[in-house]
Amino acid sequence: MTESNGSGPDDGTTQAGAAHIETPQAGAVPRAAPRGGGPRDGAPGGEAVPDWEKRFRAPRVSLPDWAEDAPDRALFSSNATGTYELYAWDRATGEQRQVTDRPNGTTDGTLTPDGEWIWWFDDKDGDEFGIWRRQPFAGAPGGRGPAGPGASGDEPAAPGLEPSYPAGLALGRDGRTAVVGRSTDEDGSTIHLVREGEKPVEIYRHRESAGVGDLSHDGTLIAIEHTEHGDAMHSALRVLRPDGSTVAELDDTRGGKEELGLEVLGFAPVDGDTRLLVGHQRRGRWEPLVWDVATGEETELVLDLPGDVGAEWYPDGSALLVVHGFEARSELWRYDLASGALERVPTPRGSVSGATARPDGTVEYLWSSSAEPSSVRSTTGAVVLDPPGMKSPGSVPVEDVWVEGPGGRIHALVQRPAGTTGPLPTVFDIHGGPTWHDSDSFAAGPAAWVDHGYAVVRVNYRGSTGYGREWTDALKHRVGLIELEDIAAVREWAVSSGLADPERLVLTGGSWGGYLTLLGLGVQPEAWTLGIAVVPVADYVTAYHDEMEALKAMDRTLLGGTPEEVPERFAASSPLTYVDDVKAPVYISAGVNDPRCPIRQVENYVDRLAARGAVHEVYRYDAGHGSLVVDERIKQVRLELDFADRHLPRR
Template sequence: MGGMTESNGSPRGDTAMPDWETRFRAPRVGLPRWAKDAPDRSLFTSNATGTFELYAWDRTTGEHRQVTDRPNGTTGGVLSPDGEWIWWFSDTDGDEFGVWVRQPFHGGEDRPATPGLEPSYPDGLALGRDGTAVVGRSTDKGGSTVHLVRPGQEPVEIYRHQQSAGVGGLSHDGSLIAVEHTEHGDAMHASIRVLRADGSTVGELDDTRGGTEELGLSAMGFAPVDGDSRLLVGHQRRGRWEPMMWDPVTGEETALVIDLPGDLDADWYPDGTALLIDHSHHARSELWRYELASGELTRLDTPPGTVSGALPRPDGTVEFLWSSAAKPPVVRSTAGHVVLTPPAVPHGIAQAPDSVPVSDIWVEGPGGKVHALVQKPAGEGPFPTVFDIHGGPTWHDSDAFAAGPAAWVDHGYAVIRVNYRGSTGYGRAWTDALKHRVGLIELEDIAAVREWAVASGLADPERLVLAGGSWGGYLTLLGLGTQPEAWAVGLAAVPVADYVTAYHDEMEALKALDRTLLGGSPEEVPERYAASSPLTYVDRLRAPVYISAGMNDPRCPIRQIDNYVERLEELGHPHEVYRYDAGHGSLVVEERIKQLRLEIAFADRHLNPRGSQGGPAEPALPGPRG
């Protein structure tokens, strides 16, 4: 097949809903986040209407109320400390550029939350008990700002710099403001500055040392007690993420000795006496309680799998969102019950069908052992196999429920997800290895896993699919060009396709990240951008390629994708393109189903895997730069 086909993705005429579609349409809820001074008022996301929107939950009455209702969905929201107001970010069709608005908790009209501030990209928000808001912003004009917004007053700028920065927190009494910044020019390793309300500096914590020894910091939150100026900080001083205490007023730093392997995230218990530790290791996570006075560490009852978020309640219990590759997500409590069930949905689906569990494989790669997660259908291999590559790049795949990989398994494909160099969760050195030879490094690790998959008999070498979204979409296009003999089909969603044009069109924070990854701008290191750009290798492609793109995407903008597609057309290379009216992915359930249906159909047509014949096989088990 030559040239381009514009796909429409019209639904099949089946009367029975297959399991893979049910997993998308099943009602889901995010972790409910409660108001600090009104813990019976919570805010959560749900897809109950078919689009992910914000919902208010009054725990005293049990009432759920839909807060937002927009064609492309809404997920960015926060409650004021008193629980009286819901703040949510209003952009245009998923372009991530907009303003904060607010709505009364029990309903009412939306109104501007930060009058006087022009639309921008959001870079953090912190709300104080006196109605003060600390708002982080950036625009296409470059640079980051932080503004103090008090009720009835004009916004006051308290921070500005050309490098990327964002709001890291507000102290309990509202007197101290934490700003994460990258003034040193390394967008992957932030420093922390604590300011007063007038913008003057209280303290600075900077672990950057120049060269390859730069270390990142993360603000995890001020102590939840008046008069306590300690800030919980994530650091990488011992080669991984772990917490420490820093008092910006006195300058005192307190190390916390927590003897667990892997990365550690932390949050305060509401009384300030203990920390909730989220322990992530080898693509799974669990929860612990750490007593600040004694250093005692107690494991909380969390099943094997992945905790996608957790919050301690005033009564000492913890609510957390849990799932595994085989089991769909649920909001649990350490008290032993399910915390929140989704609102009713029109189609009557109660819950998502189960999928198959993942198995772990470790492969020796050029930079060390590479961890990958494998799901496979029933029967004996070799199977047609999808390498589903995660985005980020600073992210990692985990043993968590994902409807996309489960759908491929239902259709007779094995699925392999690779935590390549650049991924988080395997130590600072593994993440920071992604420099200068961007894209090529990750593909070396993916190639090592591919060789294992074929040699082990799992994967059919003639039916290998390279797929991914965002950074995974970028690696897909780059891999098809640099490893053309390896792949039979490519599926790239919201990808970087022309790195130079992407750099010039993308949001400012991503420009800073690209300069860090590649060592400069396209004008400063043109050879690195050329070596890492899929457009450079487009004439080497052998595999047919499917590309989907959001028309309003600020992260992987549409012009650079159009440049790549235009070159495919000139070459007469087989491809299909699907453009949709949203940003960096979609929050609309039917749109997600449509896109995956198009991808599966494209792969089936070009591979015709056994048992598929162009259509879905029965599942073996019952039932989204960034």
């Protein structure tokens, strides 16, 4: 249940790489706009394309990922062909080349530090189970076109490793060494050292979830995140040598409610430097510290910034690029490690979804707001990548609303059609995760509802990130029910304030948001006029047994055990338990290859609806946890809009 955040589409919709519990994933991609024409600004036969559809079709790019020792070589993802794929970009010459070309798209990839190779993850039709492949940065012979699996110039990157779910990747500066994290039901979590021309060597194995954090600049130290203590929400850290022996441990877990998590932010980018940048929660929020793994010295960086604080190294290791998130918006700062000086890196008001410091000291970042589409910008003032073709229309700004709830003040983001007051038909668009949050960033899905006359409310319920550790960790054991309490409080505000028409309320969401949609329709049957659930958890017990092992670990953490150990908690949190209480029409869409919210548990729920004769529609598509194909996403949104139009009362 983890939602990818770096390299997929930024249309505000569920995407491949997401899970039924979503957390940001480290790793890989982004960079420039491909050459060639984008989608035409019109439909077949000359029919005009509506703005809501243009927002999906308009070419967009991710933040370019650049090779550490060859900074002119970069990798990015783009939807320019109608499917999100990876592109190589030679910044010195301006040449861009499509790297991957698969029916269901590709966004998970990275460059070796020397810039010679591109690694990308090859799964089957979005099921997230596969192998790493690689191809030369210059491509197949002649350097033209995507090599494609099995073609000349494209090869398995780690021969000898069987297909698995990915669990982190770190590439050595020598161009021939990699640390590969894997997850399977049979083996649990394993980490292998892979050297070109040699058999992979297993250096770590455990039944609980674990993954690769980083490889030191000189390749002598490997940082991993693990949950051997059994709490999949709060990782501990271990540093290994390439032979698998332990160098150092850092573990903030204390048992019970006081368990604290750690995350690897990266080794210092200097040979022989044993400093590891770490994220910690010791003061109730995410903050950075520098841990010297050789001496054990820990230096907590106390920054006078409210909210969560993350960081990454500047290329020379002298400073940190600080990413500060607070109340659904984010900004950048430069922190000088020698002087302790904190200097603002100017960015517009909105959200920075990725940032990187370049060797020349400039910073490039991917920015958007609810009103303005994403763009890759530089502190020089330039737009780094400007995709050709159709430009995405903007949308309306977001309004901040604070509502008193049973667990504290709840932050909600509201958009409404320009010039309207209310009461309006209103969509409660619930984010996935649950460890995620909605932000003041551009999202094509909510904008489509606004274009059709709806107000859109997005709720950062308990379980969301960005409001402190206590808020994020609040939902244990009463999973789903706590989130719905917060959503209900915001619903009451929306109706009493005159914004929302109580007879035209839509509950919708993707992934965990789809789960909360189905659960809400059963637990709060009088509150909602209809529900639209995208890639949802529908039958929690069956979902547990069919999902990938890492998500089983997360569910055991959230619910306190397996379905056999705590059956009453799984029953209380499962939409299937309340299906006979559902009164509203229900629309469900699901990927038949989804490893996070598997299709069998969705079918169980649908069968119960059908047996009751309940009003429902189901759309199944050939992909995993969402789609990276633009036409498919547009089709899905069109079906959702049509379902609401047919089933909401007219005014």
